[in-house]
Amino acid sequence: MKKILGITFGGLQKKAVILVVIVMLLSAAMFVAVTAYQNNTLVKVVAETRTEQQKAISESSDATMRKVVENSLVSSTALQANLADNDFAEIIGWTRTLQTMAQGVLENKGSLSQIPVGLPDPALDGVSSAYVLCEEGVDPSRSEYLGYIAHLSTPMIAMHGNSDKIDSCYIGLCDGTDLCVDEKSAGKLDESGRPIPFPVRERPWYVGAMERGDLYFTGITVDAFTHELLITCAAPVTADGEAVGVVGIDVILDGVSDFIANSAEGNKAYVVNDRGEVILGPDKGGVFEINVQSEAADLRESGNAELASFVRKALEEPTGLVTVTIRGKAYYMVGTPMPTVGWAVLNVVDKERTEQAEKLLLAEYDRINDEASESFRRETAKTNRFGIILLFGAFVIGLAGALFAVNRMVKPIRQMTESIVECGRSGKPFEMQDRFRTNDEIEVLAESFDDLFRKIERYIRDITDITAEKERISTELSLATRIQADMLPNIFPAFPDRDEFDIYATMDPAKEVGGDFYDFFLIDDDHLGVVIADVSGKGIPAALFMMGSKILVQNYAMTGLSPARVLEKVNDQICANNREQMFVTVWLGILELSTGKLTCANAGHEYPVLKTPGGRFELYRDKHGFVIGGMENMRYAEYEITLAPGAKLFLYTDGVPEATDTEGALFGTERMLEALNAGSDDPPMEILRKVRAGVDGFVGEAEQFDDLTMVCLAYLGKGGA
Amino acid sequence: MNIEMIRNGRSAVITVDGRLDTMTSPEFEKYLNENIEGIDELTVDCEKLKYVSSAGLRVLLSAHKRMSAVGGMKLVNVSEIVNEVFEITRFSDILNIE
Numbered sequence: 125m126k127k128i129l130g131i132t133f134g135g136l137q138k139k140a141v142i143l144v145v146i147v148m149l150l151s152a153a154m155f156v157a158v159t160a161y162q163n164n165t166l167v168k169v170v171a172e173t174r175t176e177q178q179k180a181i182s183e184s185s186d187a188t189m190r191k192v193v194e195n196s197l198v199s200s201t202a203l204q205a206n207l208a209d210n211d212f213a214e215i216i217g218w219t220r221t222l223q224t225m226a227q228g229v230l231e232n233k234g235s236l237s238q239i240p241v242g243l244p245d246p247a248l249d250g251v252s253s254a255y256v257l258c259e260e261g262v263d264p265s266r267s268e269y270l271g272y273i274a275h276l277s278t279p280m281i282a283m284h285g286n287s288d289k290i291d292s293c294y295i296g297l298c299d300g301t302d303l304c305v306d307e308k309s310a311g312k313l314d315e316s317g318r319p320i321p322f323p324v325r326e327r328p329w330y331v332g333a334m335e336r337g338d339l340y341f342t343g344i345t346v347d348a349f350t351h352e353l354l355i356t357c358a359a360p361v362t363a364d365g366e367a368v369g370v371v372g373i374d375v376i377l378d379g380v381s382d383f384i385a386n387s388a389e390g391n392k393a394y395v396v397n398d399r400g401e402v403i404l405g406p407d408k409g410g411v412f413e414i415n416v417q418s419e420a421a422d423l424r425e426s427g428n429a430e431l432a433s434f435v436r437k438a439l440e441e442p443t444g445l446v447t448v449t450i451r452g453k454a455y456y457m458v459g460t461p462m463p464t465v466g467w468a469v470l471n472v473v474d475k476e477r478t479e480q481a482e483k484l485l486l487a488e489y490d491r492i493n494d495e496a497s498e499s500f501r502r503e504t505a506k507t508n509r510f511g512i513i514l515l516f517g518a519f520v521i522g523l524a525g526a527l528f529a530v531n532r533m534v535k536p537i538r539q540m541t542e543s544i545v546e547c548g549r550s551g552k553p554f555e556m557q558d559r560f561r562t563n564d565e566i567e568v569l570a571e572s573f574d575d576l577f578r579k580i581e582r583y584i585r586d587i588t589d590i591t592a593e594k595e596r597i598s599t600e601l602s603l604a605t606r607i608q609a610d611m612l613p614n615i616f617p618a619f620p621d622r623d624e625f626d627i628y629a630t631m632d633p634a635k636e637v638g639g640d641f642y643d644f645f646l647i648d649d650d651h652l653g654v655v656i657a658d659v660s661g662k663g664i665p666a667a668l669f670m671m672g673s674k675i676l677v678q679n680y681a682m683t684g685l686s687p688a689r690v691l692e693k694v695n696d697q698i699c700a701n702n703r704e705q706m707f708v709t710v711w712l713g714i715l716e717l718s719t720g721k722l723t724c725a726n727a728g729h730e731y732p733v734l735k736t737p738g739g740r741f742e743l744y745r746d747k748h749g750f751v752i753g754g755m756e757n758m759r760y761a762e763y764e765i766t767l768a769p770g771a772k773l774f775l776y777t778d779g780v781p782e783a784t785d786t787e788g789a790l791f792g793t794e795r796m797l798e799a800l801n802a803g804s805d806d807p808p809m810e811i812l813r814k815v816r817a818g819v820d821g822f823v824g825e826a827e828q829f830d831d832l833t834m835v836c837l838a839y840l841g842k843g844g845a
Numbered sequence: 846m847n848i849e850m851i852r853n854g855r856s857a858v859i860t861v862d863g864r865l866d867t868m869t870s871p872e873f874e875k876y877l878n879e880n881i882e883g884i885d886e887l888t889v890d891c892e893k894l895k896y897v898s899s900a901g902l903r904v905l906l907s908a909h910k911r912m913s914a915v916g917g918m919k920l921v922n923v924s925e926i927v928n929e930v931f932e933i934t935r936f937s938d939i940l941n942i943e
Contacts, residue, residue: 660900661870705906748935782898
């Protein structure tokens with residue numbers, strides 16, 4: 125583990141830091157993803173909204189503008205048509221009046237006198253005056269009708285004076301004369317003051333009215349004298365069923381339709397006559413250019429089908445708003461017929477102009493949108509920068525915090541680990557320290573370690589104590605073993621100065637101390653007491669009980685009592701105070717050394733084994749009494765055996781026949797007798813060694829359960845063998 | 846060693862299976878102390894009893910004395926080997942062996 129700035133890297137620390145880094149990176153990635161998504165979505169929404177709004181504005185604006193244009197244009201066109209129609213109706217009225225008057229004069233010429241008409245008088249220029257104009261070579265004085273028509277001079281001057289729309293009024297006659305009333309008499313004379321010839325019957329109005337035979341409006345014509353453009357309203361005059369002339373009124377176009385002259389760029393008004401010719405309009409050039417009749421185009425037959433159709437319709441009925449495209453440019457057009465004259469007023473609006481408001485609105489909207497978008501982009505960029513800085517800051521702070529926190533967390537663990545490792549090395553116990561008191565699992569862990577080490581310490585102390593105690597007990601037991609062994613006669617030969625008998629005995633306790641015992645002692649010079657006994661149970665309780673029993677048996681035997689009496693006394697003595705209900709089997713024999721008479725008593729012990737001289741060892745099934753310590757007041761029977769010199773007595777405890785091999789089989793008395801008879805003539809010590817060898821060979825590896833005690837007495841008789 | 850007891854009112858039959866020696870006798874003694882309270886007549890079935898050592902004899906004697914004060918204790922189905930032990934030690938004179 126590396127150590128940087130006092131912070132250790134690696135181990136838990138590394139893992140925790142990695143975890144923190146991963147969590148932070150994930151959150152950063154999430155933040156970036158969410159931000160990017162939001163930005164994208166917003167940008168998209170803004171763009172979509174923009175398109176939609178533009179479309180909506182465009183559509184609504186288009187519809188609205190169209191509506192507005194339609195409303196205003198339709199009504200104004202109707203109004204204009206009405207006005208223009210009125211104007212021309214007035215002209216027609218005058219024309220009809222003039223026609224009626226002329227016919228009236230000619231029909232009544234019989235009752236009228238001819239009056240002369242003067243030539244144009246330049247002095248009267250500027251005021252209304254009547255004068256005659258003639259075709260080249262025509263003499264007005266010869267005219268058949270002029271003298272009568274001249275009566276109309278005064279009404280014509282009045283008519284001319286009354287109407288501001290009449291430029292001039294005249295009556296052209298079929299004889300090439302013409303009665304004219306206007307304010308431009310000077311213009312009718314040449315430089316020398318002679319009247320300029322006037323081709324009456326060639327003028328369009330004359331020709332038109334004559335051809336039609338009824339009221340006739342010329343198209344745009346050029347004035348014969350002033351060369352100004354004008355329109356003439358004419359009507360034929362008949363006399364006696366024959367057309368003899370035409371009345372005409374020149375219309376001052378300026379006065380007819382101010383609205384047309386005033387129509388401005390963007391909204392222009394035109395008047396189209398019944399021949400589809402534009403007769404009034406502001407244009408110079410273009411489709412709606414005004415031309416003299418001979419050159420004027422018939423719009424009804426225009427190559428532009430939309431326009432032709434529109435004009436045709438306008439001459440018949442109000443068209444409503446119609447969109448017509450002329451040379452790639454869209455126009456709103458409205459046409460309304462002028463019923464009196466059979467013409468139509470057209471209003472034409474450049475559609476682009478009506479859309480200017482919408483365009484301005486869209487442009488403004490775009491500008492606002494662009495500004496907003498730009499502002500949004502700027503702000504977003506700023507936010508992103510700030511977010512990244514914030515993220516980075518959070519990352520650094522988080523990392524530092526994690527390092528610090530984890531270090532704080534890990535430090536006690538590391539210290540504890542070091543402490544525990546140190547404890548393991550030095551053997552000193554781990555101790556709770558304040559630095560481990562972290563109020564969390566570490567504290568619990570430290571406390572557990574503290575507790576564990578205390579317990580181990582206590583356990584070690586206990587083990588030490590127990591071991592010491594065990595050692596002490598072991599020492600005491602081995603001491604007890606020696607004491608117990610020393611309590612029994614164990615120095616052989618036991619009676620080196622006696623040659624009447626040989627005795628040998630062994631005791632091998634299953635544990636350190638046993639419950640078996642043997643004993644032999646000289647009661648007097650001629651009597652040898654021999655005891656073998658087996659206390660119930662083993663170990664220390666049996667050993668203690670055995671010690672008491674041994675002393676009691678010897679003590680009573682030494683008083684000279686017979687074996688049975690000895691056992692009875694001992695039994696009573698033991699039963700008097702035997703709460704543990706221990707008992708002991710005892711075989712006691714007293715041998716009279718001089719005679720070989722053996723007096724015996726058996727308190728529940730194994731049968732003795734006897735060998736007569738020259739014979740074999742055999743079980744002696746004696747009379748038994750109950751074990752000592754079992755019941756009070758027991759009576760024991762005695763029996764006598766006479767040992768011949770050379771006879772042998774073998775005594776044993778149940779450890780011998782009940783020695784068990786690994787299979788659980790008992791050694792048994794048969795094998796015991798075999799072992800005895802294998803060397804029946806051997807001295808006692810050798811016999812016991814052989815039996816022991818037999819038992820060991822049989823038992824093998826099996827554990828010795830019971831104490832193993834044997835006594836062998838060889839009676840040799842007086843004087844020894 | 847296995848010990849089983851079938852109780853029938855104030856009498857009971859105890860079956861001892863195995864050896865009754867120094868190692869197992871304390872267990873038998875403990876079992877008797879805990880289970881023969883309130884029993885007047887106790888039968889010890891020795892059919893499966895393979896061996897009795899002096900320690901086992903002590904426990905049997907103890908039980909015999911205790912049962913004698915209330916009702917009695919008898920041993921049944923005693924095997925030859927076990928009986929020999931009883932004979933040698935003369936427990937056969939004290940215990941009720943059937």
